[in-house]
Amino acid sequence: MGVSKPADALEVMRRLEKLYPGAHIALVFTNPLELLVATILSAQSTDIGVNKVTPALFARYKTAADYAGADVEELESFIRSTGFYHNKAKSIMGAGRELVQNYNGQVPRTMAEIITLPGVARKTGNVVLYNAYGVTEGVAVDTHVIRLSNRLGLSLEKDPVKIEQDLMKKVPKKKWGSFAYLLIEHGRAVCTARKPDCAGCVLNDICPSAFKV
Ligand code: SF4
Numbered sequence: 001m002g003v004s005k006p007a008d009a010l011e012v013m014r015r016l017e018k019l020y021p022g023a024h025i026a027l028v029f030t031n032p033l034e035l036l037v038a039t040i041l042s043a044q045s046t047d048i049g050v051n052k053v054t055p056a057l058f059a060r061y062k063t064a065a066d067y068a069g070a071d072v073e074e075l076e077s078f079i080r081s082t083g084f085y086h087n088k089a090k091s092i093m094g095a096g097r098e099l100v101q102n103y104n105g106q107v108p109r110t111m112a113e114i115i116t117l118p119g120v121a122r123k124t125g126n127v128v129l130y131n132a133y134g135v136t137e138g139v140a141v142d143t144h145v146i147r148l149s150n151r152l153g154l155s156l157e158k159d160p161v162k163i164e165q166d167l168m169k170k171v172p173k174k175k176w177g178s179f180a181y182l183l184i185e186h187g188r189a190v191c192t193a194r195k196p197d198c199a200g201c202v203l204n205d206i207c208p209s210a211f212k213v
Contacts (some may be wrong), residue, residue: 006153009179010172014118015202016182020189023181025131032107032132034058034116034174039124040091045082053079064105068095091119103149110161111137122161130177139167140180144187151209152193 016023026047029035034054041050057078061067067075072075076089099105107128108114114125126140139145141160145167149155155166171179190197196213204210 004208009154011208017184024184027109035132036107039127040119041082044084049082064096064099067092068100094118109133127199128171139164139176144184145180148183148187148191
């Protein structure tokens with residue numbers, strides 16, 4: 001079974017929408033700042049792992065100024081279990097300072113602005129803009145989106161920014177935000193990194209990698 005041509009992105013979307021009608025972000029947050037911090041923490045970590053540390057973190061630090069003026073060791077003690085906590089603490093404190101200095105303490109609403117924050121590249125920008133503000137400027141490309149885009153032939157690139165450009169050409173703009181979560185759900189449930197369940201996959205008749213990985 002399987003085909004050699006790339007999967008049709010719209011057909012992938014239609015099938016996955018049926019399978020995962022409620023696909024959405026797994027990080028828990030109540031405002032844009034919390035989402036920004038959670039997304040920075042999610043690098044090289046699982047969303048479940050991030051959700052374990054954020055209740056205590058968000059109870060302790062409520063504003064950008066709180067992060068800007070944090071004691072680095074105390075902040076690190078809250079986020080240690082998410083890994084790379086020195087760098088993440090640096091990014092979060094730097095972002096807090098930048099928000100206070102240039103954005104009146106608020107998380108900005110455009111990609112051009114949000115990627116000026118330390119620790120924030122396009123993936124984080126897309127996640128925060130879409131989920132906090134409903135703003136769509138691109139497709140959030142994480143490790144699942146990279147893997148599935150490659151396997152499905154939606155992009156042959158390895159670089160997330162180039163993959164994002166390919167996906168933006170193939171998926172209508174109003175679906176850019178939700179498409180990422182469809183691929184992420186499918187990446188977690190079926191098309192896993194180590195052992196994709198091609199036999200049980202609703203895309204196996206249109207996927208060029210079916211039964212090959
Ligand atoms: S599980 Fe198999 S068939 Fe389904 S998308 Fe992944 S590689 Fe393709």
